[in-house]
Amino acid sequence: MKKVLSVGQCNPDHNSIKNYFETNFDCKITRIDSTEDALSELRKNSYDLVLVNRKLDIDYTDGTVLVVEMQKDSKMKQIPIMLISNYPEYQKEAIVLGAVPGIGKLEYGTDFAFQKVSKYLPPKTIKVSMSL
Numbered sequence: 001m002k003k004v005l006s007v008g009q010c011n012p013d014h015n016s017i018k019n020y021f022e023t024n025f026d027c028k029i030t031r032i033d034s035t036e037d038a039l040s041e042l043r044k045n046s047y048d049l050v051l052v053n054r055k056l057d058i059d060y061t062d063g064t065v066l067v068v069e070m071q072k073d074s075k076m077k078q079i080p081i082m083l084i085s086n087y088p089e090y091q092k093e094a095i096v097l098g099a100v101p102g103i104g105k106l107e108y109g110t111d112f113a114f115q116k117v118s119k120y121l122p123p124k125t126i127k128v129s130m131s132l
Helices: 011-024 035-044 064-071 088-097 111-117
Strands: 002-007 027-032 049-053 081-084 100-103
Touching: 002 011, 002 035, 011 027, 011 111, 027 035, 035 049, 035 064, 049 064, 064 081, 064 088, 081 088, 088 100, 100 111
Parallel strands: 002 027, 002 049, 049 081, 081 100
Antiparallel strands: none
């Protein structure tokens, strides 16, 4: 099972992310509120993907701060980080800073989002049992 760190989401958004990711992908979501806590967590534990909100709910820090800080560390730089934002201009900015293409909150459940995320997390397989 893959490990995903979700940074800066408000309660409703965190619940949506957790539901979408854990239902569709073989992963476990860990929630962190701030950039500093995320960096500390990433130094202590390994993660397969980081999701960061465009504006962190706790203090409205720009999520790209985490992208930049992760790129400064040789270990963290290897971890894909996605910006969670519906705005293409902020997605482009995050990519220029070192993020992988992210998704917006309005895209959960779409093929577009599924394809982006499945590059980093294995999709759950549907088990069908048939009795004869």
